[in-house]
Amino acid sequence: MDLMTNALRGEGIALSFGGIKVLKGLDVEFRAGEITGLIGPNGAGKTSLFNCLTGAYSPQQGAISYAGEALNGLPPAARANKGIVRSFQHVALCPDLTVRENVMVGIARNGKSGWLDAFLPLPRGIREREEMARSADAALADLGLLDVGERFPGELPPGMQRLVEIARAVVGKPSVLLLDEPAAGLNNSETRDLTKVLRKLASTELAMVVVEHDMDLVMSICDRIYVLNFGEIVASGSPEEVRSNPDVVRIYLGSDEDD
């Protein structure tokens, strides 16, 4: 398999809101088989870039493609069907659904059960739900959340809610996984567990992108890092290269209080 073609690419992505330029013509490439870090101070445009890639925002300029196929104009749902999924910086779980069901939503779109199954106790719908529940439990188990499957998100501490959101993103075996600050709100031991999980998730088929303010996490798991500042890529390369880049050091010393 040609790993180079299985990449999510953005070329010349420019996004502005009412004259305020949020992204200023970015070129990014997130390759399968790699964990790519996306770092930068608050307001740099990291989440906005995710929103462009997933179709929540339509950038005014630029081309977005996955495995050579153009994604511009495709709605978020269609991009999800291509295996491009994300987690949200602000936890976006449904409070009315149990933890397990929240994770099941991550694969619900692949279901074959129709409206009759939705209202009547037909064998196909029941079987499908059991299969989805099993997949969800497997994803929850990977994150050490199996025993809270029956609970509701509101009953869990914020750190755990974040992990549930990651479980929802990974349960469908995505080809591109965009994680927006997965470690925010996690304590040290939870962050260590998360690091292990993310390493375990990494595979030759998966392009993983991590937006994160926790530098230790980013430096330890990422193969490559993009540094974003005011909507521009100011540096990119291996963790060592980025760490020793004087621009990056300046940006991060300048915004130390953010962490």
Place this chain on the structure above:
Amino acid sequence: MSDHATHLAPGQVILSRLSGVATSGLTTAILVAVLIVMPVMLGGSWIFTLGLCFANSIGVLAVSLLVRYGGEVSIGHTFFTALGAYSVGVLDTSYGISLWASVPLALLLGVMFGLLFAWPSRNLHGIYLAVTTLALALAVPEMINNFDTLTGGYEGLYVATPFIPGIEMGLQRYYVALFLLVLVCLAVARLRRSRQGMALLLAKTNAAAADAFGTRRVWARLSIMGISGGIGAICGAALAFSGSTVSPGGFTFWQAIFLLVGSVVSFYGLSLTRVLIGGAFVTLVPQLLSASGAWIPVLYGLALLGMILLGHYLPRIREMMSRKSEAA
């Protein structure tokens, strides 16, 4: 009001879950059993009123479902109940066809018109959508009178064809409504566990997240309006059969308001117990108050206010009590 539904206080969330667990299964089964034997103990007029109460409960459920799964408020559901009621009335009086065919037709029409309404209004939310549904409700009596060759105009229609020949009509009017109510409640309980139902709930609370996992907003809106419209039409069908007459007076704008009020006083509950409370409110309160003449609207308003205040403070009172018992 949709705000109230989507952002429940923690106390209310816990309460609704506790009551959800308690009313599912055993409580519901006992309740159904009691309702089945009820006609043995009650006189004809009570049976008639209870039949109407069951039918109205279905309408309350239709409105509550829209709130719970769509996050939207309708003050126009009489449009759908009228569709269902006239399906039954017209097929009965013009063709002598009974519920076997008219209930499925009602469901079909309700879903169809739910979708037809949802498409042009798909980008409206909150008060804007509510006002649009209001237009539906206001149009209903006019439309009924326009098609008076079919609908019988102001006079209305009389539904007389039995559902199951040989059984006394008064009992049929009771049991058919009860049967439809239980059936709809069971179907709605299943929806909660289906992939479509879960997707709808996520779309209601977080449209961006639903989008990111393959649920389009337009799909969500069309689906919930179709479902709610279909259930509304079943309510109408049950009303027509249990009430035995179908006339424009049953589908006024006020009736649409009553359905919403019933939904509010049952706290948008979807369990049998809850929708029965709402249905009883819609059916019984106007009847009980009709003895008080000019005071009806005031008393109705007070009764409504009482229910809402109770619903608002009950969870807090319970929370306080449970905190006290924990401390003790």
